[in-house]
Amino acid sequence: MDKRLKQTLLRVARFYDRRKVGDVGALGFRRSSDLALLVGCLEGLLQEHLILPQKSRFLDLGCADGRVNMLFSYVVQTSVGVELDSWTLDEYAPLRAALEHELEKADLIPPPQNIHLFEGNSTDPLVHQEIAHHTGLVFEDFSLFYTYLIMHEEFAAMIAERAAKGALFLVYGLDRIMPRYEGLRLREDLSPLNGILGVYQKR
Numbered sequence: 001m002d003k004r005l006k007q008t009l010l011r012v013a014r015f016y017d018r019r020k021v022g023d024v025g026a027l028g029f030r031r032s033s034d035l036a037l038l039v040g041c042l043e044g045l046l047q048e049h050l051i052l053p054q055k056s057r058f059l060d061l062g063c064a065d066g067r068v069n070m071l072f073s074y075v076v077q078t079s080v081g082v083e084l085d086s087w088t089l090d091e092y093a094p095l096r097a098a099l100e101h102e103l104e105k106a107d108l109i110p111p112p113q114n115i116h117l118f119e120g121n122s123t124d125p126l127v128h129q130e131i132a133h134h135t136g137l138v139f140e141d142f143s144l145f146y147t148y149l150i151m152h153e154e155f156a157a158m159i160a161e162r163a164a165k166g167a168l169f170l171v172y173g174l175d176r177i178m179p180r181y182e183g184l185r186l187r188e189d190l191s192p193l194n195g196i197l198g199v200y201q202k203r
């Protein structure tokens with residue numbers, strides 16, 4: 001990974017990791033991924049050619065304020081997120097504006113324009129129609145699916161049924177116990193990537 005890109009990703013991670021949600025208190029259901037850990041995961045996935053730079057398409061199936069979308073947007077072609085709660089999604093724009101300001105001051109790479117976030121349920125076909133309408137991408141066009149351990153069994157079934165062969169399901173928040181999902185192969189050679197990310201591949 002190029003040095004300026006790495007510096008930018010680490011700065012993006014620091015920005016969001018200072019603003020984690022749900023680690024304590026009532027917002028536990030929308031806990032935030034640790035982006036510093038995910039930078040290491042991104043490097044691993046790039047090394048394994050499981051992310052094709054500026055070609056892969058990423059979908060976070062419960063994206064909250066879009067922070068994981070922001071991180072992946074630097075290395076993929078299109079970064080899409082779906083979030084149930086509109087008030088959570090509303091945090092994306094002000095955070096992005098503050099991040100842009102911070103990156104500009106540090107002379108780092110500004111956030112790409114390839115992020116598209118949608119309100120709704122990730123399992124709802126109407127949401128996927130809306131995604132297709134706005135981005136031209138149908139479910140089968142995504143090669144990277146992400147969840148922070150919410151509805152992972154339902155999402156795994158959806159990916160096993162509808163994703164393209166070889167697509168990855170990235171499950172954040174795993175430790176030593178790795179769930180198994182029918183139709184998906186656990187990449188035991190990689191998981192848990194950086195001690196936190198289960199990597200599953202559609203057979």
Ligand SMILES: C[S@@+](CC[C@H](N)C(=O)[O-])C[C@H]1O[C@@H](n2cnc3c(N)ncnc32)[C@H](O)[C@@H]1O
Binds near residue numbers: 030
């Ligand atoms: C644990 S948070 C993770 C947020 C973000 N992906 C991250 O890793 O920092 C999960 C989010 O998924 C949302 N969510 C739960 N079920 C969902 C569903 N079926 N479709 C879309 N969003 C969902 C919740 O509202 C919450 O904001």
